[in-house]
Amino acid sequence: MDYVLIVLGILFLISGILGAVVPVLPGPPLSYIGLLLLxxxxxxxxxxxxxxxxxxxxVVVYLLDYFIPIWGTKKFGGSKRGVWGSIIGLVVGMVFFPPFGIIIGPFLGAVLGELSSGKQSHEAFRSGLGSFLGFLAGTLLKLIVSGMMAWYFVAEMTS
Known part of the structure; x- marks a missing residue:
């Protein structure tokens, strides 16, 4: 039975690392399940x-992954409309255009939100860029956390 649990744990860790990059899969939670299986x-x-x-x-990284793009929008000069556009774009992208909608949705939502508030296109694009950079930062954070859990899994098995 231990071998089955170890193999399942490895599969969950691999899925977790993939999920850190592929928006549809919840990377860190899958990696954590791998640790639990071991x-x-x-x-x-x-x-x-x-x-x-x-x-x-x-849990913290999972939640931050949804808020970092919003923070990026604000940091790059986004207004409330840009932030709301980013949130709406995230939801619409997740529901209607997975997996790429999670990447493109917040960007387009932030841009459209800023344009609807009367901002110039370069300002709207900057807010969208902030949302996209926030997405990349969240992805990097998930990849680091999932990678560390994989490292602890391997370290425990080799000790």
Missing amino acids: HITGRYHFSSRFLILWAVIT
Whole structure:
């Protein structure tokens, strides 16, 4: 049974790393499940403190992934309409155009929101760029967290 759990854990870790880049898959939660699967084997164990810490990190990164593009829009001069456009674009993109809609939706939403508030096209584009850079920052954060969980998985197996 341990071998089945280990193989499943590896599959979840690989899916988690892919999910850090592919918007449809929830990367860090999948990676965390991989850690849990290794933990419930009879051979390998993580401390409760370690598992709780990584559960908190997973939840925080998962939530930040939705807010970082909004923050990027604001940071690049976006107005409330640009922020709302980014949020609406994220939802519309997720629902109607997965997986690429999650990338393009916030950008287009921020641009359209800024244009509707009377901003010039270069200002609207700048807000959209902030949303896109926020998306990239969130992706990098998810990739780092999923990669670290994979490293801990391998380190535990080789110790």
